[in-house]
Amino acid sequence: MIKRRVHVAAAAIFSSDGQEVLLARRPSIVDQGGLWEFPGGKLAPYETGFEALKRELHEELGITIKRAQPLIRVPHEYPDKHVLLDVWQVHEFEGEPYGREGQAVRWVGLDDLFNYAFPAANLPILRAVMLPPEYLISAEEEEDTRFLSRLERALGEDGVRLVQLRAKTLDESAYLERAEKSLALCRDYGARLLLNADPGLLDKVDAHGVHLTSERLMTLERRPVAQGKWLSASTHDRVQLEQATRIGCDFVTLSPLRTTPTHPEAAPLGWHDFQQLVEYAGMPVYALGGMTREDANRARAVGAQGIASIRCFWR
Ligand SMILES: Nc1nc2c([nH]c(=O)n2[C@H]2C[C@H](O)[C@@H](COP(=O)(O)OP(=O)(O)OP(=O)(O)O)O2)c(=O)[nH]1
């Protein structure tokens, strides 16, 4: 059997406070019937993804999109077809969405999404919807007080909502102490904290997840943390991305995009190679290596979730 190729444009439509997305239920008689989905549909001949998105959302929900940004592209093999889901995030639209084709539609809180049944291709989309555009990697600091005041500034002034605690110079007990304090602060701001450490440390500190160095990533046979925790990893090439998929990482950083003072010896990927690797990844990817906040739009335009950085948030 020759499998059909289906290119689909779909939307994560956010409520004005950014805390909910709009889901639609596929009619029971169609492919993947009865499951919830991000509204959208197939590209017509000669349509771009954005054109198809605008048309489909008008047909299915009666709304007019004003602006949309790429969120994630997910290739998926179904038994009968190859699907490419081209998912956009929509924050501005006109009209009140309703199920124009008789389908159920519902605003769902981001923390509730896992209670809904989706097609098999949708897991990376759910991750992308739940993750923010910026990933802070903490800098080395000797003192906890100084560390915490910088972290608080990033959470407060910069609005950072995803933090990786990287502290190679601390021994385990000092690391644990800093992790507990950071976790309390992150909770105050509704941010998530991932430990860049042995995954076993989650038994001692109830952080939101773990970040794996690429070295640790390559030694693992399977996902080292429970499904309810987040798992990210540092990657630099195709082999590491493949391994991240194999062990079920939720998202990755991909670096170095540019040369940085912390890793002067590593050859930079540049935007072109970065984009190719992001397309291959099929999960949310943060661009890392010499990123500034001005790079965030560019990163998203080539398919990334956003940017990860130490220096850009640590002032
Ligand atoms: N819209 C949408 N489609 C999805 C999602 N996840 C997923 O696997 N798909 C698959 C199911 C379908 O095979 C395909 C979408 O096709 P569709 O049936 O919505 O296409 P369409 O709106 O153009 O419908 P039609 O005119 O062909 O009836 O993508 C999702 O979240 N949203």
Ligand SMILES: [Mg+2]
């Ligand atoms: Mg559709």
